[in-house]
Amino acid sequence: MSVWLPTTISTERGSKMKTASWRDNRVFAVALVSLGFIVIWYLGAIFLNGQQLVSQYERRHQDWDASKVVAEALSMRRPVLPTPDQVVVELNQSVFHEAITSKRSLVFHTGITLSSTLLGFVLGAALGILLAIGIVHNRTLESSLMPWIITSQTIPILAIAPMVIVVLGSLNFTGLVPKSLISMYLSFFPVTISMVKGLRSADRLHMELLHTYSATTRQVLWKLRWPASLPFLFAGLKVAIAASLVGAIVGELPTGAQGGLGARLLSGSYYGQMVQIWAALVMAALLGALLVVLVGMGEKWVLKRMGTRTELGAAA
Amino acid sequence: MSNLVNKQAGSGRAQQWVMGLGLLVFVLVAGMVLGGEKGALRQSVPGITGLLFGSYGIWLLLAQLTRWVDKAQLKQATGLWGWSVPALFALFLLLVWQMLVDGFAVPPVLLPSPTEIGSAFAGSLDMLWQDFRQTYLKSVLAGYIMGCGSGFIVALLIDRSPFMQKGLLPFGNIMSSIPIVGIAPIMVMWFGFDWQSKAAVVVIMTFFPMLVNTLSGLASAGKLEQELMRTYAASHVQSLLTTRLPYAMPFIFNALKLNSTLALIGAIVAEFFGTPIVGMGFRISTEVGRMNLSMVWATILVAALAGSISYGLLTLLERRVTFWHPSVRAGKR
Structure with a gap:
């Protein structure tokens, strides 16, 4: 959503860790913590669903014991908190066992969300880069725009997403583009900020060298500033694509049950389908992680081709 | 670093004339649109040209102001001066927003004007x-x-x-x-x-x-x-x-x-x-x-x-x- 990931996180602390033991294994640590989460999830499901079951039994004056409650809490049809296996079953059903064109298929909804995410991301990245180039080259543009670009992000702009959708919809302007506009608004900012930084990151010596060559502004931009800014660009893009996905999902909320992961969340909340909400949520999480990983791979590929191994980009 | 590339120092006399004229035109158009009936800008070629030219004048003014502020800030540390350009820019945007909504009689369902928002507020x-x-x-x-x-x-x-x-x-x-x-x-x-x-x-x-x-x-x-x-x-x-x-x-x-x-x-x-x-x-x-x-x-x-x-x-x-x-x-x- 915003640039909240700091650059690097070192877990090493001085001289304390010398011997390599099972404690140093990252995969093991992650696996253990995930296992902990899953156990907590199951316990939570038993507790939350159990409470509901018990009050149900007591209303009906039925007998109940602990084992019965636990067994039923883990397999409720409309649970308060679905268990992980219920979510996996729902995901499997809606992803692999429905025709892709069907409205019950999660792939169908993911596709809708993905398309507006990508369109918004491309538009936002383009706008962000253009703004950054303008800001770097024009002092007036910088001093009049830059404060407002920063202020624009303290405004909870996501709140106006439904308004943009409804207003554009009343103009018969529906479908992909209005949602993408919201994604664009959310994703231009990280790109602009990191690109302004990146375009200015060119080495001073190199800038002066090009100056002695009497290079034009445009030549300086393409031959020096642009290549120097690429690591920063990708750092911004990673944040931007995650923000773009959020924008697309929130943009789908007011369109009712037409399609997309956001619509899936909304219809799930209308009809009390917790499992459906969780499945959509897991799908959104997977999609977000996948998109960020893809941008990261693009970054590696581009930087490798350019011959730079710099990790500067993380600094944005 | 920026002064290496930024070569727009010093505005010529001609530019100052354009700036003054642009400001005058902007004020005139603004008075016409805001004082007159709604929809004054519709199909009015001189009005639209005036607005564009006036905006250019404002832009030149902003550029001039930026240079002054930069100079003033070099001499002494003043935080408030730094906000004068963005504040003026925002004011200008609000004015243009109001003029466009009034001038083209945009229905409020689509985009309300700043004054309407202000009165609702x-x-x-x-x-x-x-x-x-x-x-x-x-x-x-x-x-x-x-x-x-x-x-x-x-x-x-x-x-x-x-x-x-x-x-x-x-x-x-x-x-x-x-x-x-x-x-x-x-x-x-x-x-x-x-x-x-x-x-x-x-x-x-x-x-x-x-x-x-x-x-x-x-x-x-x-x-x-x-x-x-x-x-x-x-x-x-x-x-x-x-x-x-x-x-x-x-x-x-x-x-x-x-x-x-x-x-x-x-x-x-x-x-x-x-x-x-x-x-x-x-x-x-x-x-x-x-x-x-x-x-x-x-x-x-x-x-x-x-x-x-x-x-x-x-x-x-x-x-x-x-x-x-x-x-x-x-x-x-």
């Missing part, structure tokens, strides 16, 4: 205050304090265990790329329609940024400083309080600032999923349904003010707490 201060109290003072503040607080405390706890850090940090990183607002419907079902469910969304949204930033902040203390503390035989708590927490402060404030925006977004979006008949998210969604857009914009104005003011307050607090940090000292010159 002033006319329903009471309702807006109720919404603000419900959304900001109840959901956002409660959730923000709980989320940031628990993120901070958990960070302090797992700071001593590299193993837990290794296990938890990947989750923190994954959480940054997934849309957490999606849990809003679940929270509304669990905690009901009132502010508690919104606060829960805010807690989850703000927890991980705080955790990740605090951890990396604690790790950012220099090796030399930490070893010095070791030679003093400082206890964990002592070295935490005297070196590592101060070093973490810029990171913590970074998280606090980002979270202030995230919290407001989380609360407003959660209100779309169900709310009592008060609250900013509720107001936005109902007034959109009634096509009463000036009220929606007035609510957004409230949200924008709340967002920027809390951000500004946090920045001020940051300056007082981390006065020693290079980025703050550079700002003061």
Whole structure:
């Protein structure tokens, strides 16, 4: 959503860790913590669903014991908190066992969300880069725009997403583009900020060298500033694509049950389908992680081709 | 670096003439459009040309002003002067917005003019205050304090265990790329329609940024400083309080600032999923349904003010707490 990931996180602390033991294994640590989460999830499901079951039994004056409650809490049809296996079953059903064109298929909804995410991301990245180039080259543009670009992000702009959708919809302007506009608004900012930084990151010596060559502004931009800014660009893009996905999902909320992961969340909340909400949520999480990983791979590929191994980009 | 490329120093006499003429034309067109009937700009070629030319004049004025401000700031440190150009720019944008809406008689359903928004704002201060109290003072503040607080405390706890850090940090990183607002419907079902469910969304949204930033902040203390503390035989708590927490402060404030925006977004979006008949998210969604857009914009104005003011307050607090940090000292010159 915003640039909240700091650059690097070192877990090493001085001289304390010398011997390599099972404690140093990252995969093991992650696996253990995930296992902990899953156990907590199951316990939570038993507790939350159990409470509901018990009050149900007591209303009906039925007998109940602990084992019965636990067994039923883990397999409720409309649970308060679905268990992980219920979510996996729902995901499997809606992803692999429905025709892709069907409205019950999660792939169908993911596709809708993905398309507006990508369109918004491309538009936002383009706008962000253009703004950054303008800001770097024009002092007036910088001093009049830059404060407002920063202020624009303290405004909870996501709140106006439904308004943009409804207003554009009343103009018969529906479908992909209005949602993408919201994604664009959310994703231009990280790109602009990191690109302004990146375009200015060119080495001073190199800038002066090009100056002695009497290079034009445009030549300086393409031959020096642009290549120097690429690591920063990708750092911004990673944040931007995650923000773009959020924008697309929130943009789908007011369109009712037409399609997309956001619509899936909304219809799930209308009809009390917790499992459906969780499945959509897991799908959104997977999609977000996948998109960020893809941008990261693009970054590696581009930087490798350019011959730079710099990790500067993380600094944005 | 920028003066190497920026070669637009000194405006010629011709440019000054254009600037003056442009300003004059802008004032004339503005008077014509704002004083006259609605729709004055429709199919009026001189009007539109005048507006474009006038805008160019304003642009030249802004450029001139920027140079003056830059010069003045070189001589003395004045923070307020730096805001004169962006403020003028915003005023200019508002004027053009008003002129375009009036001049082309844009229906208010599409885009209300600034004056309409202003009168809607002033006319329903009471309702807006109720919404603000419900959304900001109840959901956002409660959730923000709980989320940031628990993120901070958990960070302090797992700071001593590299193993837990290794296990938890990947989750923190994954959480940054997934849309957490999606849990809003679940929270509304669990905690009901009132502010508690919104606060829960805010807690989850703000927890991980705080955790990740605090951890990396604690790790950012220099090796030399930490070893010095070791030679003093400082206890964990002592070295935490005297070196590592101060070093973490810029990171913590970074998280606090980002979270202030995230919290407001989380609360407003959660209100779309169900709310009592008060609250900013509720107001936005109902007034959109009634096509009463000036009220929606007035609510957004409230949200924008709340967002920027809390951000500004946090920045001020940051300056007082981390006065020693290079980025703050550079700002003061």
